[in-house]
Amino acid sequence: MRRGLKISLVTLTGAALTLSASACGGKKAETGGGGDDKKTLKVGLAFDIGGRGDQSFNDSAAAGLDRVKKDLNIQTEEISAKPDEPDADKESRLRLLATKGYNPIIGVGFAYTNSINKVAKAFPNTKFLVVDADQCKVEGTNVLGACFSEEQGSFLVGAAAALKSKTGTIGFIGGVNVPLIHKFQAGYEAGAKAAKPGIKVLPAKYLTEPPNFDGFKNPALGTEAAKGQLDKNADVIYHAAGGAGIGVINTVGAAKKLAIGVDSDQYNLPAVAPVKEQILTSMVKRVDLSVFDFVESVSKGTFQAGTKKYDLSNDGVGYATSGGKVDDIKAKLDQFKADIVSGKIKVPTK
The missing domain is CATH 3.40.50.2300 (Response regulator)
Incomplete structure (x- = not known):
């Protein structure tokens, strides 16, 4: 059963998904802080074409997002791509998420690579993940690319x-x-x-x-x-x-x-x-693992920019x-x- 979730960009403006990822209390840290133990995370994820419910690639990312909610007790927001949309639409979606305080932000699919590389420069305190980074290359000190063998x-x-x-x-x-x-x-x-x-x-x-x-x-x-x-x-x-x-x-x-x-x-x-x-x-x-690993690293303050490979040696792929x-x-x-x-x-x- 397909259940692609399509949330308009307008509805995101009213979202207030804030929950401390820290086990202890304390004042809310500024959005984008990577090394603070006390901060609020609002995770935004943009799906590839097909969205949640494609019973394949996107659903694996969705499983990782669901695990983030359950295991890390962090609330999330997700939006779907439109068929054959230009990069400008992806950039607008990512910029809106960042502007509204979503951090970290995840783009699912190689098509998000260029858009995230651009948007990340404008939001240096926000952490970004590209799942399936194109040619396993990303730019910026706040961007991680998950690559798979x-x-x-x-x-x-x-x-x-x-x-x-x-x-x-x-x-x-x-x-x-x-x-x-x-x-x-x-x-x-x-x-x-x-x-x-x-x-x-x-x-x-x-x-x-x-x-x-x-x-x-x-x-x-x-x-x-x-x-x-x-x-x-x-x-x-x-x-x-x-x-x-x-x-x-x-x-x-x-x-x-x-x-x-x-x-x-x-x-x-x-x-x-x-x-x-x-x-x-x-x-x-294991797209699900890449999503979870990324959010967990941001929540713990251990985020490292660059690329991370998922292959047979770490069970990032398999049968x-x-x-x-x-x-x-x-x-x-x-x-x-x-x-x-x-x-x-x-x-x-x-």
């Missing part, structure tokens, strides 16, 4: 796909043809060939080309792409297509073939419930075991993981 997690699910394929042919469907998604494709293909050198990996199918980002949110596009790869004898298909991937999973599952989810463990999603037993695994990307379909190959997958962490295997990103 998607290729490493994709290597493991690629190995699983090859080991489980009965036809010897597997497929990959990317949402939008951008460098970030190329990392998923590269890792998947490398993992498949490492596990079974003779495996046939169909040419990758990308749903849209930028600036059209429907490939991350339109399930109908995923449905058509999946049909095309099934017709070419693929019996395991991995999607890196956000909300559009729901169409991939349902189509592959209905054909009694195996699908691989992305970003979150997609096995228990309501939208794919009828075909859940056809989900082989999911490449898990899901729900459904039990990889239980019999788990030892092999974990050996691949160990070899990647040790540096024995170098996973390509292109």
Whole structure:
């Protein structure tokens, strides 16, 4: 069930979400203080296209925000992006959050990178996080970029796909043809060939080309792409297509073939419930952890600007075991993981 939360920028002006993140009492510190034990935090989060309810990338960020509320006892505000909006709209949204005292502020998705780099300069006392920082680069002493080694997690699910394929042919469907998604494709293909050198990996199918980002949110596009790869004898298909991937999973599952989810463990999603037993695994990307880690660091006064990498070594990426379909190959997958962490295997990103 989709429940994308869209809050107009006007409604934010009346929000008064203030709760001390400190265990002890004391006077309220100025907004943006990073090293004070006594301060008030109001966390603002701007979602990527699809918003809360996309059952993939954004929902992983939402899970991190929910954990912030529960474990840190900090109140939050969230807003959604509009389809195909210009950077100027993202900047306006971020500036309004900052002006209203939201600190820290989180932009979910690489598309926020340039906007946060600009806005952060105007609000030096406010801490910002870019989830999936573009090319893993951010600017400013008050900006953190969370970067993920998607290729490493994709290597493991690629190995699983090859080991489980009965036809010897597997497929990959990317949402939008951008460098970030190329990392998923590269890792998947490398993992498949490492596990079974003779495996046939169909040419990758990308749903849209930028600036059209429907490939991350339109399930109908995923449905058509999946049909095309099934017709070419693929019996395991991995999607890196956000909300559009729901169409991939349902189509592959209905054909009694195996699908691989992305970003979150997609096995228990309501939208794919009828075909859940056809989900082989999911490449898990701990966007939730990056959101929580960032807010916690600001609340504790330990924030450090720059970039933070989430990979196999710190379980920032990985694979899901729900459904039990990889239980019999788990030892092999974990050996691949160990070899990647040790540096024995170098996973390509292109």
